[in-house]
Amino acid sequence: QKEVEQDPGPLSVPEGAIVSLNCTYSNSAFQYFMWYRQYSRKGPELLMYTYSSGNKEDGRFTAQVDKSSKYISLFIRDSQPSDSATYLCAMSVTGDDKIIFGKGTRLHILP
Amino acid sequence: SQTIHQWPATLVQPVGSPLSLECTVEGTSNPNLYWYRQAAGRGLQLLFYSVGIGQISSEVPQNLSASRPQDRQFILSSKKLLLSDSGFYLCAWRGRFGSYGYTFGSGTRLTVV
Numbered sequence: 001q002k003e004v005e006q007d008p009g010p011l012s013v014p015e016g017a018i019v020s021l022n023c024t025y026s027n028s029a030f031q032y033f034m035w036y037r038q039y040s041r042k043g044p045e046l047l048m049y050t051y052s053s054g055n056k057e058d059g060r061f062t063a064q065v066d067k068s069s070k071y072i073s074l075f076i077r078d079s080q081p082s083d084s085a086t087y088l089c090a091m092s093v094t095g096d097d098k099i100i101f102g103k104g105t106r107l108h109i110l111p
Numbered sequence: 112s113q114t115i116h117q118w119p120a121t122l123v124q125p126v127g128s129p130l131s132l133e134c135t136v137e138g139t140s141n142p143n144l145y146w147y148r149q150a151a152g153r154g155l156q157l158l159f160y161s162v163g164i165g166q167i168s169s170e171v172p173q174n175l176s177a178s179r180p181q182d183r184q185f186i187l188s189s190k191k192l193l194l195s196d197s198g199f200y201l202c203a204w205r206g207r208f209g210s211y212g213y214t215f216g217s218g219t220r221l222t223v224v
Contacts, residue, residue, distance in 0.1 A: 026197030034212045043117075043201050043215030076173075088155070090212065097162060097205070098142055099213060 003027055006102030014110050019076040019085055023089035023102045026070065030091040030100075033065050035074045038086045038104065047087075048074070054108045113138035116205065117202045118214030124223055130175075130189040132219050134202030142204040144185040145213060146177055149199040161185060197223045 002091040006023045006066075021035075031052055036044035048063045050056045056063045062075040072091075076083055087109055117134045124130060136142055146158040158168045159177035167177050174193060178186045187204060199220050203213035 009146075036212070041218070041220070043203075043218045044213075045215070046212040078152055097160060098157065099205075101155040 003100050004102045006069055006089060010106040010108055012108040012110055013079060015079060016108075017079050018051040019079050019083070019109075021074040021075075021076075021087050021089075021105050021107070023072050023075055024070055025072070025091060026065070027091075027093070027100075028070065029093045031094045032099075033063070033072050034092075034099070035061075035063055036088040036090060038088060038103075040085075044088055061070060062093075081109045081111050083107065084109045085097065093107045094095060113204075113206075115202060115214055116215045119219060120217065121220045122222070124192050124221065126194055126223055127150070127191050130187070130192055130196070130221070132200055132202075132221075133188040134185045134187075134216055135183055137202070137203045139157055139183070139206060141182060142206060143206070144179065144204040146185065146187050147184065147203065149201060149218075150183060150197075155176075157173040157202070192223045194223050195219055 004025045034049040035047045037047045038044040038107045050059055050063050050065050052098040053065045053067045060077045063075040089102040092099045096101050114137045122190050130219055143162050145160045147155045148158055149155050161179045161181040166181055175189050198219050201218045205213050
């Protein structure tokens with residue numbers, strides 16, 4: 001079983017729809033959870049992070065962590081064509097120098 | 112503010128040729144530095160990371176090597192490139208305290224022909 005599992009997609013949704021992106025993980029020691037957005041031929045950029053369980057909202061983006069289920073989600077409301085990108089989940093253990101990434105989900109928002 | 116520079120943006124090299132990719136960070140001191148490779152369908156693969164000058168941890172055995180000659184400089188090298196070394200190479204840094212994620216450079220797309 002891989003440490004972090006993420007559906008590669010592609011996921012295509014119409015503009016304005018709510019998008020749900022998810023990852024599962026196996027290491028219960030993970031405490032920091034992150035979402036990165038990567039546009040084609042660019043480096044990933046940190047979109048959101050959360051510590052431990054709970055929700056975090058930033059504009060149209062909401063990150064959720066359910067540690068009991070080892071499941072994290074990123075919701076995008078009122079999706080825009082500019083949201084079309086690959087989204088990578090990532091997580092780490094407190095004090096560890098390394099971050100473990102999912103393989104990324106390709107998202108297409110259709111105008 | 113902190114910035115990370117990575118160059119070149121694209122590179123086409125023949126099999127058997129050497130490689131040197133450089134990454135520098137500005138606006139911070141004593142960062143953790145990382146080299147990743149991203150290939151289609153394989154996600155981000157951690158190659159090397161460094162927590163200080165001259166300290167290199169290798170994650171994947173291969174014909175690549177890394178060096179950190181200065182606090183904010185990280186170099187990825189190869190003596191002889193293989194076709195399988197083609198990919199998108201990303202440098203990243205992470206602060207020591209109170210920071211959560213990596214900041215990535217813009218990447219180098221390497222094609223070995």
